[in-house]
Amino acid sequence: MSDVSLQVNRGEWISVVGHTGSGKSTLAQHMNALLLPAAGDVAIDGIGVRENRSQLREIRRKVGLVFQYPEQQIFEETVYDEIAFGPKNWRVPKGEIPERVAEAMTLTGLAERFRTLSPFNLSGGEKRRVAIASVLAVRPDYLVLDEPTAGLDASGKRELCRLLAKLKENGTGIVHVTHDLELAVEVSDKILVLTNGRSKLWGTPEVILEELMECEVPGLVMPPVPFFAGRLRDLGLDVPVTWDPERLVDAIERSVRR
Amino acid sequence: MKFLNHLTLGQYVPTGSIVHRADPRTKIVATLFFLAGVFLADHGMVFALWAATLGGIVVLARLPVSMVLRTAKPVLFLILFTGLIHLFFSQGTPVFQWGILKITQEGIRMAFKMGFRLFLLVLYAGTLTLTTSPTELADGLERLFSPLKPLGFPAHEMAMMMTIAIRFIPTLLDETDRIMKAQLARGADLDRGGLFRRLRAFIPVLIPLFVIVFQRADDLAVAMESRNYRGGAGRTRMNPLTWRMQDSVTLVLALAITLAFSFLDARLPGL
C-alpha cells in the first residue's frame, strides 16, 4: 500500500472498494493500529499512531474492527461470555457489563434467550451476529468492517446494512471494506477505490460511477444497473447513471415515450 | 503472509538442477549420511570440508546462497544460545573473567564448533527441502519405509499425512495471524505477562484454530473420498520414482565422502 489518503468522520459511511490484493484489508488494519504505517501517519480523533505508541490500546477501543468471517473468532462457552470478552479486556466496570451485552444483543437482533446458549451451536448468520455484537459491546466510535456481507444471502445482507445504517445514525463512523461495488454505491456517503495498493478514485457514489464509465478499473466489476444505464446513455437515451432501479425505469420511460 | 516473508520454511525452490532431478530417496539417505558425518566431526578442518561439500551441492543445485542461509533463521537463536552456553560454561584455561562469568580458551573453541555444527546440520536439512518438493519427500520416505509395510508399518498413510501437513503449514500460519489480530482488535493482551498468563491469553486464539482444523479435516476427508481416494492400494504416481545409475553413484559417493571425512577426523591430532 502506498500514498493513500482518507478522512472518515463520525456519522459518515465510507466504503473502501478494490480487488483482492488491492490493499483494502491492509488499510483496514491501519485504522485501529494493528498495523503501523511505514510512511505518513494515521490519526484517530487527533491521536496519531506514530507518536503515541503507548496509547494504541485506547485507539483500539475507539475503532472497532470486524474481520471477514468474524464468526471464526468465537471461542467462549456462552454467547454472553463471547460478547463480554471485549468489555472485560477494556476493564469496563463489572456492574456495567450485563448492560453492554444486552445493548449489543439488541442492536444485532439477538433475542434474550441466546444469552446462555453456546455460540458454536448457532447457525452461520447467528454466529456472525454474535461476533459483531462482541465488537459493538465496547461502544466504539468508529466501526471498520472487512467484507461483512461475505457469504450472506440477500436478506442477511439487507439486515446487516440496516444495522450499520442505525449505527451511523447514532453517530458511529462506518468504514466498510468490500469488493461489492454494487452494494457500496447504494449505501455509502463516499467511496475510496483502491488498485494495487494505491488510491484510484475518491468521491461520492455518483462521481465514482461517472468515472468508471470513462475508464475501467482492473479487478472491479461495474454494477449491472449503472452499467446498463450508461450503455443506454451512450446510445442516446437521456438517463442518469444511477444504481436505483425505480429512478432509472422512470427516466427510461420518459425518454422512450418521447 | 507476514510470517512467510521472514522464513524460507524450507520451501521447495524448483531450479531444475541435477540435484533437483535426483531421486528423493538418494537425497534423503545422502543427507542422513552427511548429517551423521557433521554430527561426529570434531576438527575445524573437517568442518571446513563439510562446509565446502555443502557449498558444492548448493552450486550444483543452482540455489541462491542467501536462500540456503535463511533456512537457519528459525534456529539462529538456538545456535547463539548453544554457543553462549559453551562459551561461559566450559572448563579450561581462562582467557577472560568478569565476576562469576568465565571465558576459557576451550570455551571459545567449543562455542564456535557447537554453533557451527548446528548451523551446518540445519543448512544440510534445509538444502534437502529446498531441492525436494514435499510430495517427492513423502514419496521417497514412503518407498524407503515400504519394506516395513508387511510388518504393519503404515508407510503410505505416513507419507499422505506428511504431504497434507506440509501443504497446510502456510495456510495455518495465515489463519493464526488473522485470529490473533481479530482478538487483539477485541482488546486481548497477547504480549504481556509471564508464561502462564500468556498461555491463558492464547486460549482465544487456540480454540478458534482447533475449530478450523477440525472442520478442515472433515471437509478434506470428504473431498479426498470424492476424488476416489481409497488408501495406498493401487495408487500410481504422476512422477514415479525410478532408480537410475546416477542415484547409485551419488549414494556411493555420499557414503564415501562421509567415511573419508570421518576417518580424517579420527586420524587428526586430538584436541
Next chain:
Amino acid sequence: MTAGTIVSFRNTGYTYPGSEKAALRGIDLDVRKGEWLAVLGANGSGKSTLARHFNALLVPTQGACFVGGVDTKTEEGQRCARTQAAIVFQNPENQIVAAIVEEDVAFGPENLGIAPEEIRKRVKDALEETGLAELAEKPTYALSGGQKQRLAVAGAIAMKPPCLVLDEATSMLDPSGRKELQQVLRRLHTEGMTLVSITHRMEEILSCDRCVVLESGTLVWEGSPVDLFREEKRLAGWGIDVPPLVVLWRELVRRNLIDGDVKPVPGEMVSALCP
C-alpha cells in the same frame, strides 16, 4: 432409464443418521447428458444432500439413485458413481491436498491407478482447460480464491467424469473469481460436460438450461431460468437473490417497455430498448 440420462433419482429419500426429519423426500429427477442444471433452495432445503448423491458420498435411505445406469446402493454403483460425477465444494482451501498445483491435479488420476504418462497428459489438459497452465509448478497456498476453485475443477476434470457438480462453489469468491470460474464452466458446457450448479446467484442461474427448486427436501418447481425470475413472490422464500437488475427488468416488462422473453441481462435489455 433412457440412454441420454446420466443421473436418475427415483422416489429418493435421505435421512441423516440420528435425525428424525428427512433431508430429502420423494425426489424424482432425471439429469440429461450435456445439460446444465441449477439446483436452488433456501439453506436447509436439502441441496447439498442431493449433491452428495451424485457421486455416492451419500446413498439413499429410501428409493434409489442411478448414476451411469447403476444403482448407487450397490458397491459397483458407488465405484461407478465416483468416476461418473465429481463434486467441487464451497471452501476453496479445504479441497486442495498437495502443495504444488500440478501435483494436486494429479491426485484424482493417481487414486484411479492411471498410468504415469496418461496422468501427465490429463494434468496438462486439465490445467489448460482451466487457464492454470502457467501456474503448474506454483505452490497451492499462494493461489487466489478463484484460482483455487479452478484448481478444484481441474482436479475434478482430470478424472474425466461426464458430470461435474458445483456445490455453492462461488459463494466464498470475490466477483472476479466468480467470473473466472463461470468462464471455465461455460467452456466445459459447450464441450459437452453435464453440469449441476447449486447456487443462489442470478448470473449463474441464467447460464443454466434448467432449474429445479428444493423446499424442505422435496422438489417443488422446475422450469427455465427466465420462468424462474417471473416467480416474483416465491423467490425470496427459495433463498434466491433478486439483484437490482432483475427488479429493473421486471418493472420494464411490467410497463411494457420490453418484451417478457428478453433475458434479464444488460446486453439483451439494451438491444430490446434501442434496436
